[in-house]
Amino acid sequence: MKKMKLRSMTMGFKHFIFALLAGLALLLVVHAQDQSGFISIACGLPVNSSFTEKNTEINYISDATFIDTGTSNSISTDIKDSHQQQVWNLRSFPQGNRNCYSINVTGGTKYLIRGTFLHGNYDGQDNLPQFDVYIGANIWETVRVDNSSISIWRELIHVPSRNYLQLCLVNTGRGTPFISAIELRPLINASYVTKSGSLALNWRADVGSNEGYRYPDDVHDRYWQSLNYFSWTNLSTNLTVDSQNHNDYQAPSVVMSTAVTPLNGSAPLGAFKWDSDNASTEYYVYMHFAEVVKLEANQSRSFNVTLNGKYWYGPLVPDYLSTTTLYSPSAISGSGNYQFSLVKTEKSTLPPILNAFEIYKVKYFLQSETDQEDVDAIAKIKSTYGIKRIWQGDPCAPKGYSWDGLNCSFEANTPPRITSLTLSSSGLTGQISADISNLVMLQYLDLSNNSLTGSVPDFLSQLQYLRVLNLERNQLSGSVPAQLIERSDNGSLSLRILGKGGFGTVYHGNIEDTQVAVKMLSPSSIQGFQQFQSEVKLLMRVHHRNLTTLVGYCYEGTNMGLIYEYMANGDLAEHLSGEKTKILSWEDRLRIATDAAQGLEYMHHGCKPPIIHRDVKCTNILLNENFHAKLADFGLSKFFPTDGGTHVSTRVAGTPGYLDPE
Template sequence: MDDKYGRSWLARPVTRNEKEMNTTLAIDLDAINDPYKLPTEVLNTAVSARRLSDSVNIWRSYSDTSFEYKVYLHFFDFEERVDNSEKRIMNIIVNGFGDGVDENKNNVTKTISLSHRDPLTVPLTVEQGMGINNIFIKATSHSHLPPMLNAYEIYRVIPQSASATHQDDVDAIQRIRDIYKISRIKWQGDPCGPKGFTWDGLTCNTNDPPRIISLNLSSSKLSGDIDSTFSNLANLEILDLSNNELVGQVPEFFAKLPQLKILNNLTGSIPGALIEKSNLQLSLEGNGGICEIGSCEKNKNIVPVVATIASVVVFLIIVGIVMAIRRSLRKNEGGISSTSNKEQLKLKNQTFSYSQIHDITDGFKTMIGKGGFGEVYLGTLQSGERVAVKTLSLSSNQGYKQFKSEAKFLTLVHHRNVVSLVGYCDEGDAKALIYEYLSKGNLQEQLSDKNLNVLGWKERLQIALDAASGLDYLHNGCKPPIIHRDLKGSNILLDENMHAKISDFGLSRTFANDNDTHVLTNYPGGTPGYLDPEYHSSGTLNKRSDVYSFGVILLELITGQPAIRGTPDKPSHIHYWVKLKLEAGDIHAIVDPRLKGNYSVASAWKFLEIGMSCLPDVAIQRPDISHITSELKDCLSLEVSLQRNVSNKLDSFLMDYTLIDFNESDIVPNPR
């Protein structure tokens, strides 16, 4: 997590001629002159040959000789010495036999000497036509100590067939980065290249040179005015500035962007030139600091009038509420558990009697689910709207407290990715919650190997983004924030369009105020496999406890595997299984095999990276869900962009054959 350049480091198995080395001494990264910025965990671990005559070997085969390779060997000799005069001098041989002799003279050789606690990185170039078969690190005859190695990186140099990004776009996006101090790790190098490695949040076209056509800066902590530099991105079609802290009016210069079709999400007066853009979709929500109607100056003049009107309206509303409460009490005396000493539910949603619930469900005819709270039945309102009716079982372990909790939270939250409460029934022992009905069931069912309709890769990315957006709303859009405490696949519901909504708030908690960070609880809630491992030591849950649970859900989406694998006697967590697979570096061994390779490797790696970032055992090392949401948006954009490129290539391929006489059976296009 502390790698400045976002590299992922994997442990390499130790051979029989090697031994592990490590140090517990503190390493001051600020005091070390290391341009490669190696993390502490890389610097304080190493392998060493057991004997002076043994070598440290890297058996990696890169047999494709059409590429040039770059090798970086990292050394940090932290081993304490009895005699400070002892030296560690080594030969590095690429494609050799361990002694520096190669009959074909087709190797790369270098001699180095390490100084105590002084980092050294050795870059080597393996020229095109050579490839890599092995790398040996061997002590020289003048060395007192055996060879050692902390870490290595090997890169394949991919020639760029396309030209670099148009210079106007490069200048504009770099200025935007500098003005708003955007510190995304992947905003380095050429914005649109190489292909498949564009900057996060950017989509580029296939022109020569390529131009930026989509820019997603949502949740990027942008503040201040909207700079005119955006107008220099002449080919921009989509611009998302939602969930930032921008101020001022919507700039008129956006009308000068001829290709701009979508502008999300600003609040404020719309210049006439923008209104006249017939193809522009403008979303007016998300940045409350921008002026509401007309100019800011005009708004100031109408404040006294608005305040007067508002006070009258508030007074009338209060009077209306008091009168409504009095009528309700006279009409429904005893209607909501009035014979009970329990706190009455005060819900804004529609109330239903037991007989109405019985009619809605046709005598509880069709059960569509069952949980700790009770059974869930399919129902139909008089309007024809289908609903899900969750009844409270008298034997429920969760009971009335969780019934009230879920009803409370669902009356407070309103978001497209959080399930909606239609109403409730609280009549004596009969208690039920009535929700909107989501026809595709829950995510756990969709990912089950019993489901013959396999979720596609893009669908999985969209479900992840939907669920992240809902959780982001609970954590950062509700005041005070709400911790769900029981996120899992069965609590992610899907509508007919496969859009996801978070459900089941029976165990949720709010913070006492916006400044709180933890909730103490005697009952952990949650489900084995999804529960924050830090809870067992701290006894507290926080926002990042939900992030851990969400990370498990992301791994389930990627792999198609359940949170807990194995047998009851030998259970294995999905996180541990993925980490073992990662050691081999094969993404295809991790992604759900039922997809049969129908996904882009680039988006798969990014999706996996996002999921793993949620799962450190220490909560403070997990990102906020707003960051996860932004990363998932970029991941989905990457997949869409790659699919579009493949589609364009296929169209171009088919066009090349339009003048050739052939039968349809002669060509079977492969969409990959």
């Protein structure tokens, strides 16, 4: 038997989709209440716009100051009339794998976080997507849209550890992500306590009611869904049920003023039940009770609570017009289905009563966010240089969505740290930012092919883990710090510095403890030198997570070679031919295909002018340690003019590989 906690203080189941059906109106008694601490964002609303929703009197603002990507859209007019104003617009994200809102909050405060998604046929094509929603580095929910006229709500009770919250929408290849509204409501920290983890809403019900309620009836703006069965007898009162002054849960009086009992006064009350999506899934249940009938001297109401037929708590005697909240201090798990029942005690003259309940699923957010020092440093670097890449959300985590141009370390029980920063050909101007010195775990730094000025700063010498420093083709001047030269000479640093107006001084060093891949030019290759030059020029100007990164090159006499990042799992051809013992799973294969397609999409549409690879085959698709794919071998690639005045051949070139028979 689990120990229960009882508070006389106011207030699968297969993945329950808490959705608002088209045409459902929330009937609310509107009156002014304090919205202090509320964050109410209407996504896609024009910049600097705001409004007060007429039914709830909640004040909403535009999302434009919380995100710098995405497209504003409006839902279809015929759908708009049956929904509240905060979902009339939305923001969609046709570009980028991950797009994130950054919202200032009070760290350590418990919040109810709600995301609302109403497609509303905004695209005129009724293309219904499925995508993931993340809180920081951890997945919160998968949103699947099955009907463009139905609002989907996702609620989470969560305590942010930092003074900002990042809500990210991730494209999983099943349609364009979008979001209609984001709402954050501070809760009392003593409520909804868990042993660990956050709480995702499964079900919240106002029992015995025929209406739905939210703010202003609920000071925390929780949605209460009406629930009524023919097997119940309804009870109600017109008097106020005290739930605000002495209960941390503060269930609304209007919710607590209705209740149910069984039709048969001697029978148990089958309160509620649900099926679990997995026996290991953990749940927290909160039941709210208040006596709404003034009992006579000879009347009494007491009952026990059972779970799946076993005693759980009791006896419970509800207080008249005062809320009692019953909950377990530890999670419920280990069963495929759950049923709570209320059973009348022998001494009770009246049957059991229930006013409201809430069911939450435990969400464990185990992926650590990037070390705060690194987050602050890279944010300042982004601001200093006005970097235009889609740098949103956590810089490193989750591993598959780290920022373009960054590599990070992931070690158990420690936050991820930035170990590599590539900003080559990024249009950087001014001096080398001192904020780079705060990336203390940095091993690789490439600032080549920019317009940086001034001298090479001493603080770069203080990056003790730095193994590769590339400052080629900038407009740097002055002397190089002696410590950098010394580290280059003793082989602990690969250093390349090209001075103003020419090649200047080039320092060569070995790359210790760093794995790289080297591609050497064959002396017998007739077109090798031309392809070598072509590949160098192209890789210096393109940067994408699905294109191999050029670390450097060597050119000494007739010996020429390109130095790439190391791809631990070789090329795709080796895995498809049976040379490798590991058999690629279907998930691996789909991810590899998607990665390769995204690399090509970037070359075709993300580069100006577009680039045609011309030699795509399995041997030119390389796999890293996590089996993420990157395109390689760009020696035969060509820039494609966009003015229509020049013809460029896009025929397949290079050594034969697999080609579609068609």
